[in-house]
Amino acid sequence: MTVTVYVPRDSAALSVGADLVAEAIAAHAAATKQSVRIVRNGSRGMLWLEPLVEVETATGRIAYGPVQAEDVKALFDSGFLHGQPHALCHGKTESIPYFQKQTRLVFARIGVIDPLDTAAYQAHGGLIGLQKALALAPMAIVDEVIASGLRGRGGAGFPAGIKWKTTLGVNDSQKYIACNADEGDSGTFSDRMGIEGDPYALLEGMAIAGIAVGATQGYIYLRSEYPDAKAVLLEAIARARASGWLGSNVLGSGKSFDVHVRIGAGAYICGEETAMLESLEGKRGVVRSKPPLPAISGLWGKPTVVNNVMTLMSVPWILAHGGAAYAAHGIGRSKGTLPFQLAGNIQRGGLVEVPFGCTLNQLIHDFGGGTASGRKVRAVQVGGPLGAYLPASKLDLPLDYETFAQAGGMVGHGGIVVFDDTVDMAEQARYAMEFCKIESCGKCTPCRIGSTRGVEVVDRIRSGDRREESTALLRDLCSTMTHASLCAMGGLTPMPVLSALDHFPEDFRKG
Amino acid sequence: MQPSAHSGLAVAATPAQLAVVDAALARLRDLPGALLPIFHAIQDELGFVPTDSLPRIAEALNLSRAEVHGVLTFYHDFRTSPPAPTVVKLCRAEACQAVGCRSLEAHLHQAHGAAMGSTTHCGALTLEPVYCLGNCALGPSALVDGKLVARLTTQRLDAIVAAAKQKAAAPGGRS
Structure with a gap:
């Protein structure tokens, strides 16, 4: 009997040796003449257990991790293909408290299926949202998103449905859906995991958005720092086109929607929506003044819905289950x-x-x-x-x-x-200013010059040079940046700086 | 904004390199917003974008040379001179700071002579900064020739430098 073994292909798992583990399992199974089918799934998100290998058994999927290639022989010897105990065994994956205590709506499929398997996608609830949307009037789709209360997951938290309504209300022969996949914030990786683990859900969400507002073209702006996500996404788009999920006749509806990928080039500021639009147009990623709102005049001056990956990936669930079901959480x-x-x-x-x-x-x-x-x-x-x-x-x-x-x-x-408790918060405050200096687009003065002066002032405080005066100056500079910057880059850089100063003042008095 | 990591003396492009540029232009010039895809295509092939190819890119896209130069130098990813055979992009961002990436950066500088944006004394490895690779639960992280590696230590970095030296010494190591 063939046993199904799951070894993640998520880049976090790859970074700790998942490919070597998959090869070792295949080699050992072949050498011992055991029939094994290896599925490269997304990650369950329990990253400290990666590579997390799962074995399909009659009672469910059994988890082993973190598995290294050299553990594979011992796992076979202890009967892991039948879900037998081993020091690395965690029992049923879905009974691990870390996993069990979650409410997985957007991540329901991630780590469960092969992310590129179109049949598995449909077997696990994929395309239901898009099918429902195709049967609705555009405003009814938007109303469902408004009812869900879904807010922009990129950080600003603007109600997604209101944005869509604005674009729907503009009369234009060409509109766009622009997906912001420039996930530049340190400490964040949900967009990456989403794209690598369930790319069709993103494409489905974009198609629903396109059908809702009357856009026929979608662009995904993916950061260059995610080469594995790029590979998955390009393959997913090719397969979605081949399956008739994208293209000139979406699911046989006669409606047209297609998706293109553009790769960023290492500029954090391109996560800001207007800088991203500039970059998509092939220009320097310089922030635009608002108004006009991108929803009215965005990509190439056309009405454009700009949404984050997680926002768009939430949409299929909302359409499939109803806005009210989402808003109940x-x-x-x-x-x-x-x-x-x-x-x-x-x-x-x-x-x-x-x-x-x-x-x-x-x-x-x-x-x-x-x-x-x-x-x-x-x-x-x-x-x-x-x-x-x-x-x-x-x-x-x-x-x-x-x-x-x-x-x-x-x-x-x-x-x-x-x-x-080994962190030096004055060093973190300095870094916040340094990062702004490196990544500022340079359009507005408070951000461009303020960040450079900010690094200098923090250095003076740390070296004890006129500490009281310098601290007052830093606060004054932060106030200018907060209130006079064009976008969140300069406007919010003071947030880590001032919170470090307010909550950890002792770190600024050393030296 | 900071200048690109490799803003050293421009290297004159060879005819073969210009042929790569022309091929990229022929393939991509009609894309909407073609300039970034063209730069990526050239750098993927050559490891950098030769500055003396900018006039022909400008002409093909009907842009001014200033615009093309402006875009090239805005983005941290694009180089204007060739990197070493191995490129390490070491994450400098907060999640990796919380698990010691600053000491890794210092180690590469002190033990191997590679400050951020420069090449090791041995010439085998170019070190570039990157701000988040989305592997923030398993840091410190880096991309080594495009491959994501996690939980870096000074020992593992030494091994990466040693492997880079071998690669550079191997026939064809220096393209």
Whole structure:
């Protein structure tokens, strides 16, 4: 009897040797004349267990991890093909508490199926959302998204349905869907895992958006730092076209929608929607002034819906199950789930999709198991390099957009980076300014010049040069950047700087 | 903004390199927003974009040379001179900082002479900064010739440098 063994192809798993493990399993099975079918799935998101090998048994999938190639013989010897115990065995994958405690809507298929297998995609609920959308009037699709309460997952949290409604309301012969896959925030990888683990869901979400607003062309702006995601995405698009899911006759509806990929070139600012549009047009990634809104005048001056990968990947579920079912999750004005990403100095790093409203403590301690170093958590940065550094005393805040904004932070794209007590927060503040200096597009002065001056002022504070005066100057500079920058790059860089200064002032008094 | 990591003296393009440029132009010039795809295609093949190819790119796309130069130098990815046979893009961002990437960067500089944006003393490996590879739970991370590697240590970096030296010494190692 052929046994199915799953070895992830997600790049996190590849980075710790998944290909070698797959080869070793195939070789050992051949040598011992056992029939094994290896499926390269996405990752379940329990990244500390990668490579996480699963074996299909009569009672479900049994997990073994982290498996290295040299473990493979011992696994065979202990009968892992029949789900037998071994030191690396974790029992049923779906009973592992880290996994079991999640609410997986967007990530429901990820880690379960071969991401490029079109039949598996449909067998696990794929295309239902698109089929429903094709039977609806455009405004009815938009209404469903509005009812879901879905907000932009890229970080800004703008209601997705309102954006769509704006573009739908503009009369133009050419409109675009532009997917922002320039996931540049450190500590975030949900877009990457989504593209590598369930690319058809992104294409389906884009097609639904296109059908809803009357756009026939979609562009995905994928960062160059994700070569594995690029390979999966290009293959998925080719297969989706061949299957009639994309192209001039989407699912036989007579409607047209196609998707193209453009690769970024290492500029963080191109994650800002208007800089991304400039870059898609083949120009320098310089931020545009708003208005006009991209929804009205975006790519090549045409009405364009710009949505993040996670936003678009949420759409098929919403159409399939209804906006109300999605809105039943979450708290306040933060509806649905967010795939949080546990990163940095953390024992059990990975992806945790839960409804809005859980706390950082739950994520970092209950899911994450505290720091990898075993030392005390001292600071947590939420929402990428422009997000606030929170002290250990503030980890009981419920994670939703409004609560975090009130506390002087932001949920952003859901990245959570943990630091232990060896961190020097003045060094982190300096880095925030340095990063802005490196990545500023240069269009507005507060960001372009302010970041350079910011690095210098932090250096003066750290070296004890007129410390009180310099600190006052840093606060003044931060105020200018916050209020006078053109976009979030310069406008939010003060957030990590000031939160470090406010919560960890002792680190600025050393030396 | 910082200048590109490889803004050293421009190297005159060979006829073979210009043929690569012309092939990329012929294939991609009609794409909407063709300039970035063209730069990528050239760099994928040559490892850099020869600056003396810019006039012909400008002409093919009906852009000014200033625009083409401006786009090339805006993006951190594009080089204007060839890198060493092995390229390591080491993540410098926060999640990797939390697990010690700063000391790895210092080690490559001190032990091997490669500061960010430069090449090791041995000439075998070019080190470039990158800000997040999306492997933030398994850092410190790097891309080594396009392949993602995780949980880097100074020992593993030494092994990567040693492998780069072997690759550079092998016949055809220096293209």
